[in-house]
Amino acid sequence: MIFAKCLNSEFLLQKMLRDNCMPKNVQKLIYIFLTGFCCLFVNACDTDRAATAIQNTAVYSVKAQTVQIRDVIQSFSLNGRVYAYARADVRPQVSGVVKERLFVEGSLVKKGEPLYQIDDALYKAEYDYAKAALNKASDQRKQAYRNLRRYEKLVAQHAVSRQDYEDRLLDYALSVDDEKLAQAELDETAVTLEYTKVRAPISGRIGKSNITAGALVTENQSEVLASIIDLSKVYVDVQQSASQWRTFRQQILNGDLVSNHKQNEEVILFFDDGSQYPIKGKLSLTEVQVDEASGNVTLRAVFDNPEQILLPGMAVRAHFAGPIKKDAVVVPAASVTQDSAGRSYVFVIDEENKVKRQEIFTQGLCDFGWIILSGVKPGDKIAVNGTQKLKTGMIVSIEGDA
CATH class of the missing domain: 2.40.30.170 (Efflux pump adaptor protein, beta barrel domain)
Known part of the structure; x- marks a missing residue:
């Protein structure tokens, strides 16, 4: 039709040129120019029609998935x-000079294993003194017991007064108490002597030592000797x-x-x-x-x-x-696109394989994709790839369909 109009225009042009009195060479140039313009116009129209036809018949291949209901874990x-898990700082419980470090830094140690040896000469002397005092108290108790037994016989024979017998009874009771006190003092000095070996309070890996042999340490000092971590x-x-x-x-x-x-x-x-x-x-x-x-x-x-x-x-x-969220509507994460305003969309495919961009409202991600609050329903078919090329009304082919 366009071509016919161009031919009609050319006939009118020729008639107008015959009736005009302008020179023939000018008429010829005008005729050539207008004829070429008509041809270009016809060619451009045909190109636009071809492009429109190609776009209307273009088919993209996409993968699709049906919207499903799942029980999803809200991870x-x-x-x-x-x-x-366990940490212990090693501190001395007695004062003295450190004679030796007994562990290798960074090694594994067991609970009760000796870590440092503090000079124990003074504490050993105190232990020996307490032990001798206990022996003395024990001998005095035994002597008081023999005197008591002798006075029991004498008082029965009325050879001594009842007061003398009761005095021997008191002496024996006091000797028993003295022996117990001496035993407690011996136990205390034994514990103090044992504390000269600084032992690991827990099992684990011990760090670096903060002191060396020859250092003076004090009882329950704030400075840590070393730390053990389980x-x-x-x-x-x-x-x-x-x-x-x-x-x-x-x-x-x-x-x-x-x-x-x-x-x-x-x-x-x-x-x-x-x-x-x-x-x-x-x-x-x-x-x-x-x-x-x-x-x-x-x-x-x-x-x-x-x-x-x-x-x-x-x-x-x-x-x-x-x-767990029961019966949640879920779509694959790859199927969801967002615009510059942050709105989320999916492309729904109808029975005629036409796509439509559908806005959705999501609750969050799960292991299966996005949890949907509204916008699509179970059974809807949505595109899961190539969404950047899709537009509403476009016809697509679904991969895997016969």
């Missing part, structure tokens, strides 16, 4: 730090916001979530490079109060650490399996 991850197990403490804790708790009480105590006890640990610690831990403590400064609740998990990979102070991320 969450929190940053935390590793703390020692690394066979470790604690991981994390902080959970009180609002998140309350939300989970309220949803469980309302029946929106179901608590799964067995799964909630399992904790998975990740390092700062994203790698996973091979041994799962168990939740051992949920603090019963909220920290007023941070507004957080402390959760503590315990992990076996046989290879001593986890060290106190290490920053980690703990993954907790939270409560």
Whole structure:
């Protein structure tokens, strides 16, 4: 039709040129120019029509998935730090000069193993003195007992007065008490003498020594001789916001979530490079109060650490399996796109394989994808790849369809 109009215009042009009195060479140039313009116009129109036809018939191949209902675990991850399962600072319980260090720094020590030897000459002398005093008290008790037995016979024969007998009875009772007192003093000096060997209070790995042989130490001093850490197990403490804790708790009480105590006890640990610690831990403590400064609740998990990979102070991320949401509508994470305003969308595919961009409202991520509050329903078919190329009304082919 356009071509016909161009031909009609050319006929009118020729008639107009014949009736005009302008020179023939000028008429010829005008004729050539207008004829070329008409041809270019016809060619451009054909190109636009071809592009429109290609766009209307273009078909993209996408993968699709049906929206499903699942029971999903409301898992969450929190940053935390590793703390020692048991730690003990070694301090002397008696005063004196350190004669010898008996351990290798950084080695494993057992509970009760001697770590330092303090000069025990004075304490040994006190022990010997207490032991001699006990022997003396024991001999005096025996002598008082013999006198008492003799006076029992004499008073029966009326050879001595009753007062003399009672005095011997008192002497014996006092000698018994003196012997007990001497025994207690001996026990005390024995303990003090034993304290000259500074022993490990717990089993674990001992750190560096803060003193050397020849140093003077005092009883219960503030300076630590060395520290022992039990690394066979470790604690991981994390902080959970009180609002998140309350939300989970309220949803469980309302029946929106179901608590799964067995799964909630399992904790998975990740390092700062994203790698996973091979041994799962168990939740051992949920603090019963909220920290007023941070507004957080402390959760503590315990992990076996046989290879001593986890060290106190290490920053980690703990993954907790939270409560279960029953019959949740879930879509794959790859199917969800967002615009510049932060609104979320999916592309729904109808029975004629036409796509429509549909806004959705999400609750959060789970292991299967996004949990949907509204926007799509179970059974809807949605595109899970190539969404950046899709537009409403476009026809697509679904991969895997015959």
